Amino acid sequence: MKIIRISLYMVNVPERHWWWSDDTYGQPLHQRAEHGLAEVHTDQGLIGLTQIERFTPMETIAATLQSWVGRDLRQVNLAQPEGPLVGSFEQAVLDLRGQALGVPIWQLLGGRLRDRIPVTQCTGYKTPEHTAEDAQWGWERGFRAYKMKCITQAEATPEARLRYVTDRMEAIHRVLPQLPVRPDLRWRLEEVWVAQELARRLQGHAIECLESPITKNRANSPAEWRRLRQTIHLPIADHVGGAEEMVRRFQNEGLDYAIVGAASHLETVHQSRLAHSLGLGGWSQTVAYGPGAAMGLHVAACMPNLTQPYDMVGPIAWEHDLTNEEFPFVEGCFLVPERAGVGDTLDHAAVKQDLVQEQVFT
Numbered sequence: 001m002k003i004i005r006i007s008l009y010m011v012n013v014p015e016r017h018w019w020w021s022d023d024t025y026g027q028p029l030h031q032r033a034e035h036g037l038a039e040v041h042t043d044q045g046l047i048g049l050t051q052i053e054r055f056t057p058m059e060t061i062a063a064t065l066q067s068w069v070g071r072d073l074r075q076v077n078l079a080q081p082e083g084p085l086v087g088s089f090e091q092a093v094l095d096l097r098g099q100a101l102g103v104p105i106w107q108l109l110g111g112r113l114r115d116r117i118p119v120t121q122c123t124g125y126k127t128p129e130h131t132a133e134d135a136q137w138g139w140e141r142g143f144r145a146y147k148m149k150c151i152t153q154a155e156a157t158p159e160a161r162l163r164y165v166t167d168r169m170e171a172i173h174r175v176l177p178q179l180p181v182r183p184d185l186r187w188r189l190e191e192v193w194v195a196q197e198l199a200r201r202l203q204g205h206a207i208e209c210l211e212s213p214i215t216k217n218r219a220n221s222p223a224e225w226r227r228l229r230q231t232i233h234l235p236i237a238d239h240v241g242g243a244e245e246m247v248r249r250f251q252n253e254g255l256d257y258a259i260v261g262a263a264s265h266l267e268t269v270h271q272s273r274l275a276h277s278l279g280l281g282g283w284s285q286t287v288a289y290g291p292g293a294a295m296g297l298h299v300a301a302c303m304p305n306l307t308q309p310y311d312m313v314g315p316i317a318w319e320h321d322l323t324n325e326e327f328p329f330v331e332g333c334f335l336v337p338e339r340a341g342v343g344d345t346l347d348h349a350a351v352k353q354d355l356v357q358e359q360v361f362t
Contacts, residue, residue: 001073001100005041006065008052009346010034010357013289013318018130020317025125025152034356035289036061037322039346040068040092048096049342050088051292053263060084065361073097078266086263091295091342094265098341105298105342109269112301116333119312120147120182122285128171135172135179141316144332145208145309146172146181151188158194166201173205180208182237182309189213192228199232208308209235209257225254237282237308243274250278257282257308265299272303281307288314290321294337294344301336320350 012034036052052061064085076093083089094105106112121138123131123146135146148168155161165183172181189195195213213236214228215221229236237257240246249255258280260271268284275282282305286296293314300310312334315327323344328335337343 001046001096002043003040003068003071003073004043004362006068006361007039007041008061008065008357008359008361009037009039009351009355010058011037011289011322011351011354012356013320013322013354015318016316018126018134020124022126022130024127024130025154035292037289037291037346037351038065038088038092040096042073042096044100046096046099047345048092048099049291049344049346050091050095051288051295052088053085054287056085062359062361064089068092069361078264081264081267087265090265091292095341102340104337104340105295106301106336109266109298109302112298112336113304114301114306115336116330117297117300117306117312117336118145118309118333119143120145120309122147122311122313122317124149125152126168128167131168132171132175136175139176139179142329142332144179146179147211147309147311148181148183150183150185155188158189158191158197161189162194162198162201165198169202169205169207178206180206182208182211184211185213187212187215190215192224192231195228196232199234202234207234209237211237211259212239222249222252222254225249226252229254229256240271240275243271246271246274246278246280250280255280258305260284260303260305265295268299269302272305276304281305283308283310285311286314289318290315290323290325290327291342291344291346293321293327294323294342297334297336298342320347320354322347322350 033054038050040048073093073096078090094108098105121143123134150165151161155164235256237259238255240258258275259282260268261284262268286293300306315321324347325344
């Protein structure tokens, strides 16, 4: 089964109103980025679908997709990732192999551990008032966990950072006192004492965990993370960048939850298995239109350390997910696709509406 043609669509779909940021905080550059989608055609008539990794330079995308043309998918060894766009190539290969075998991708990743994926309503920077409105909107549509990015350059002092987080938390819990909230602090509290003070101010609130609370690249940061974990009542989560760091941070006893994720989908599953073997729960995340979001659900279905809601920025975040198939959402969970391969096909009419650039590689 050889690749004979690739159709690339660069698109920019409008977001749902104030999904990420409101007018006060504005739309950051990374949320205005174009996304790439590719249909990979084979000599057997199958069409694989993949999402191009965000922020990849156009010249890299073009050269890499051209290099895929002519590849015999029977000879590809995904255990030996090669070149840029590793995850995009993996998705295309797994989609085509799954279609050829008549099985969903999760079967090719070792088998699913769950048939539905609990997800957060993942959002960005807003005023407290708009945060509460957004959380209410999500609750009415079935979300049962709220993840919010916290702290911008405007919050220049420890007290301003503390107030920004607590004001938003209090606004949410005035209308939805039972809603678990995951504040993503992006390492911007910096010091242990600031995170300790935040935990004190959040006593009595439904807080799932503190994500990435303090600086982690200083020489004494392992001891600081351990001290923080030992002195507050809230679980601590952070992004972990591979097996070596996973073991080191487990030994340092500074984490409750490991956020796993790699350029390779296969490697993300491997990281999750390692985290699980070390007793670390956690999650992963996807920021993608429908085709990439579907791949994220296949991966999440196979993650043994997925003990917390998955960060899914995909269906519902934009005005259209660009697929013909729906994403069933039940009681705060997306259902894992059962269809062969990735399980999705492109809605070409929707793609055309928000198309920025189209290119064909043969």
